[in-house]
Amino acid sequence: MIKATVVGSLICLFYSFDHASAFAFVGQQKATSFRRLEPLAASTTETLTVAPIKSLDGTVTLPGSKSLSNRCLLLAALSEGTTKVENLLESDDIRYMLEALDQLEVPVEKQDATCVTVEGQAGPINAPSKEACELFLGNAGTAMRPLAAALCMGEGKFVLDGVPRMRERPIADLIDGMKQLGATVSCVEETGCPPVTISANELPGGSASISGKMSSQFLSSMLMASPLATGDVTISIKDELISAPYVALTIGLMKKFGVDVQITGDFNEKPSFFIPSTAAYKSPKSILVEGDASSASYFIAGAAITGGTVTVRGCGSESVQGDVAFANVMEQMGATVTWGPDSITVTRDPDVKLKGVDVDCDKIPDAAMTLAVAALFAEGPTTIRNVYSWRLKETERMKAIVAECTKLGATVEEFRDYCIITPPADNKINDNVLIETYDDHRMAMTFSLAACGGVNVIINDPGCTAKTFPTYFEMLESIATH
Numbered sequence: 001m002i003k004a005t006v007v008g009s010l011i012c013l014f015y016s017f018d019h020a021s022a023f024a025f026v027g028q029q030k031a032t033s034f035r036r037l038e039p040l041a042a043s044t045t046e047t048l049t050v051a052p053i054k055s056l057d058g059t060v061t062l063p064g065s066k067s068l069s070n071r072c073l074l075l076a077a078l079s080e081g082t083t084k085v086e087n088l089l090e091s092d093d094i095r096y097m098l099e100a101l102d103q104l105e106v107p108v109e110k111q112d113a114t115c116v117t118v119e120g121q122a123g124p125i126n127a128p129s130k131e132a133c134e135l136f137l138g139n140a141g142t143a144m145r146p147l148a149a150a151l152c153m154g155e156g157k158f159v160l161d162g163v164p165r166m167r168e169r170p171i172a173d174l175i176d177g178m179k180q181l182g183a184t185v186s187c188v189e190e191t192g193c194p195p196v197t198i199s200a201n202e203l204p205g206g207s208a209s210i211s212g213k214m215s216s217q218f219l220s221s222m223l224m225a226s227p228l229a230t231g232d233v234t235i236s237i238k239d240e241l242i243s244a245p246y247v248a249l250t251i252g253l254m255k256k257f258g259v260d261v262q263i264t265g266d267f268n269e270k271p272s273f274f275i276p277s278t279a280a281y282k283s284p285k286s287i288l289v290e291g292d293a294s295s296a297s298y299f300i301a302g303a304a305i306t307g308g309t310v311t312v313r314g315c316g317s318e319s320v321q322g323d324v325a326f327a328n329v330m331e332q333m334g335a336t337v338t339w340g341p342d343s344i345t346v347t348r349d350p351d352v353k354l355k356g357v358d359v360d361c362d363k364i365p366d367a368a369m370t371l372a373v374a375a376l377f378a379e380g381p382t383t384i385r386n387v388y389s390w391r392l393k394e395t396e397r398m399k400a401i402v403a404e405c406t407k408l409g410a411t412v413e414e415f416r417d418y419c420i421i422t423p424p425a426d427n428k429i430n431d432n433v434l435i436e437t438y439d440d441h442r443m444a445m446t447f448s449l450a451a452c453g454g455v456n457v458i459i460n461d462p463g464c465t466a467k468t469f470p471t472y473f474e475m476l477e478s479i480a481t482h
Helices: 066-078 092-103 142-149 172-180 216-228 244-256 293-306 320-335 365-377 388-392 397-407 443-451 463-467 474-479
Strands: 002-007 010-015 023-035 038-050 059-061 082-086 108-112 115-119 133-136 153-159 186-187 194-199 206-212 232-241 262-264 272-275 286-288 310-313 336-340 343-345 358-360 380-384 411-414 421-422 434-435 457-460
Touching: 038 443, 038 463, 038 474, 059 474, 066 082, 066 092, 066 115, 066 142, 066 216, 066 244, 092 108, 092 133, 092 142, 092 186, 108 153, 133 232, 133 262, 142 153, 142 172, 142 194, 142 216, 172 186, 172 206, 172 216, 206 216, 216 232, 232 397, 244 320, 293 310, 293 343, 293 365, 293 443, 293 474, 320 336, 320 343, 320 365, 365 380, 365 388, 365 397, 365 421, 365 443, 388 397, 397 411, 397 421, 397 434, 397 443, 434 443, 443 463, 443 474, 463 474
Parallel strands: 059 310, 082 286, 133 153, 206 232, 358 380, 434 457
Antiparallel strands: 002 010, 010 023, 023 038, 038 457, 082 115, 108 115, 153 194, 186 194, 232 272, 262 272, 310 343, 336 343, 380 421, 411 421
């Protein structure tokens, strides 16, 4: 049922659900949109009120992984043969990759919303004409970075660009690495950010030494492009490698497409990677995308906070994604976790209170955001370490986490690459707080869990979840008791 109410000169639409009218959408309301932490001009923004949640109980089938979806699409496009990609994530980031492949004249046939068939090019992707091929990739880092590397390997001119925030996200380390391999490629010199301009004429290969401190996507992108070089490629990390599980995920996926990456050294130190000139992608015929482990974190944390019982299906003990380790952090805080090969079940004994933890989150930076809200319900402070990469994501996540946790009543100490969150007295969360999402999907989903404190939480611009999980709020509501 939709009920329209006039509030002053505003028209407010309240959407009633079967589950006790838990969420209220407020449309056509003047609000302030944010990118990074600087307000833009006032715009018409929808808000959503998440009503107090008493418990989360049930089973959730996760949408496909964003990281795996876009990697699968690109490797399928570069392979010999046709690949059926199933359980593809239906979201903005994947749409940008699909639109780019279409513009690059890679044949992609849509079977349904989550299944496509990709006709591989058996090698590099060339520009479709002599004119520069201009690709708009929104704020999709999993499209921008891999394409910036892969398109250096064929022939033609390309320009890769995105939304204003994408023009603030660093890519210079990747550009430097590709130049070392012989590519003619550049980004904006003053900022080290997109747009990326490419003048491709094949690539001979060689050796490159890059930084791994800012984003593992730079290394993953170079690795995925390397089999397209005409010679051997060696890539070494000159300092440290953050978010190493994402690189392991990339290498594992490359193996499914027929390419073995030879690794020397420890991932936790300064590893190097070798791809021989004989390497070539071959279609596995079909591939099933795992459920998104980062998205699982919201339901896992919700069960731990409320003491309900939630099973997430689509990732588990056999998952290739590092973010499944978030369940171990919830266990450390006091939850009970049961693992299946492709499922995780979480609950908490009502006699056991969550306790604050001190965790190195280098390997789970996306799920670490969920930990920030779980910390509001713990006894004692929680320290979230090694998350400098937060500052380079869809928004300046460190600043955003600090600001919104503080609104909810927490005391937060911010440092360069970590923060310390002390929960409110008696874990009493402030009611009716308007959460700014900064056009960041994970901010919206993470802070919806504050409603587990028995308060209303107002999410600004809930539609930003379309980037990775358009149905998140419906799925949350389906297992919520109010």
